[in-house]
Amino acid sequence: MLAGFRILDLSDERGHLAGKILGDMGADVIKVEPPGGDPLRRRAPFLGGLEDPERGLAWLAHNTSKRGITLDLAPLAGRALFSRLVARADVVLESFAPGTMEGWGVGWEILSAENPSLVYCAITPFGRTGPYADYAAHDLVTVALGGNASMTGDADRPPVRCSLPTAYFHAAPEAALGIVMALYARDAGGPGQLVDVSMQECQVATLLSGVGQYERRGALGVRAGARLGRTREIWPAADGFVTFGLRGGHARTKNLIATVEYMAECGMAPDWLRELDWSSYRPEQLSAGELDRLEAAFGAFFESRTMGELYEQALRRRILLAPCNDPAAVLAHPQLRDRELFVEVESPDPQVQLEQPSFFARAGKDGIAIRRRAPRLGEHNDEVYGELGIGSHQLGELRDEGAL
């Protein structure tokens, strides 16, 4: 979809996924790494447990569909080379602390003066200006300041984050979208422009208007862990956890009736439960004792069944229940397999097949799919610099000068 657009991706782990997304959509994404390689290359776990910058699994996952070059922006020769790359690029994507690129003499204002049609996207924790612009953050601190952590986890323990970086997961498609929007504006005859992405604002968006609702209501919520308000959402099954809301409301009535039928067929619905009128079920009006009794009946049933059994029946009976899948279950999921979400990607070790999701949406021919595995360090130096007309002799000189 984005064939013909060239993107220089200077980002670190906070932006890798944004570059990957654009590459998976067909753009020519060139990952620009410092001579020692991107720090994520050294992040464990490694393929086969062998510490090697070509085997870091987080690196491999987030850098598909990119070509890779090395470039040191600090020396003059490196800076000059970068200018030549920028002259032939549509987009620069970076996630340095504000002012870093300016310190190297390759900030937005300078690059834009050299190439007025350039789109420059900066992903930062809080935005390029403002009172917290110079504050440092990766995932945890962003999720804290963005409001989501305050409501995640149990009331009797500290607020908690997701153990993989949801701050990056939201900022990446937002930044990719901002880049495509700026290209759309440019292709209508406008100039290139700066796209300033705040990871914190992306986190506020995860609250789905919760802050505006709070302002109107005037009462703060509480972390409720496995519950949503008074009713349980997460239940132990025989081999893990399932999600099932014991909430009321019209949209859930049929599913509650179907669940009790299922329990009855298994001989696990007491008489009083079978006689309940779910159309008038209002959990907020029940006493604590009544809720406990309900919860105990459903809880005993779910605990007697595996996640797989419960989900199979949920599909058959249209029950709003789902397993809290572990990675193995996600990778083996029949629906995702049927849609061919996972593809084998060439691995640094021919003995081990690596699989990963190939698309975030199906968009038809030449749409969205992994184009190539993550690049080895400097793998495309000859190719990319060759496209600038730099021969192997000159490349050797640049290497000696420390530019690569």
Added chain:
Amino acid sequence: MSASGIFAGVRILEFGSGAAGPVATRYFAEQGARVIRVESAKRPDFLRLLHGPDPDAAPMFALLNPDKESVALNLAEPAAREIAERLVDWADVVAENFSPGVMARLGLDPERLRETRPQLITVSGCLFGQTGPQRAYPGFGGQGAAIAGFNHLTGWPDREAVGPYATITDSLSPRYVALAVAAALLERRRTGLGRAIDLSQIETGVFSLSEMIVRQSAGAPEAMRRGNHCEYAAPHAVYPCRGDDRWIAIAVFDDAQWLALRGVLDECEGGDDWGGDERFSTVAGRLAHEDEIDGRIADRTRDRDPRELMHSLQSAGVEAGVVQNFDDVLNDPQLAHRDHFQKLTHPRLGELSFERSALRFSENPGSVARPGPLLGEHTRVVLKEILGASPEQIDRWIRDEVLV
């Protein structure tokens, strides 16, 4: 609507309900696109009924749908479906997030629409996608997050798999919907052709978790929920502060930050050497003793003001952030600097704080100008402007329950 918006002149017709679909089109409305929602009082968007029976007094709906127009169209009526098809003729983009098959039953399936209108862009964004054995699964976002693996990754290792607050597939998927549509609009400028996009909310979640999938397929240690701990950094957690439910997130990635943290926390304790233990001098050592370190840090943060401590730590070069509750987020100085919240007056709900995207464009500021529409607020103006319908015809359609 902003006349100078990136998407000025772009026309989007939206079917569906909830958060995942409607949030996606907001990016376009904020940048000048005209977004018309097709709704009906016969089957209102469930967000309109979340807070009570009046569909026009629902804060969550109003907050998530600013700058859109609402047309009341009872699609059970053949005449309404004819009107819908004429609105499709007007549109550049048709966005929907019904269950698979609903659009087809209405005679509006993307394949059919695009047969005669190859320039049309359609996007379908249901939970599991348009194909596959489980496509009809009736779950909400809570189930989507569990199926994709987010619950497994969020919470305490000794407790339930709770998942991040709110429904993360509802905040991830709209970003990908908007990205796919924007890219299709950009591509259409060159090719003249639209695309049919089939997006599964769950797959956007699994795509985000590419690292988890790659690790699993490589046979590496499974990604798992670990509270706030991090596999490669310590200390990395949330610590108590002075006040009711007040917390600070602190993330230390290297030895310099560790020394800086010790410096700041020593200050308040009269210089005791709580962190000087030789065992804590390396990342590996800190990871091995992180519970012990967490306890020592908590003893030193417990009586401190979280905001002052954040400022002290950030000034010293340590990543730290207040765990902001919704009131803090509403009053956050950085978000205020970026004009994240925009106050608008809703005719039924009064003043509400609407949110902007996380993108700031140097050339196209964009705007949030009108609160989410009342149900059918724009029926007359849309039918007059787009269909050229007379007031008498519109009255007849209203009487015949076509326009309700």
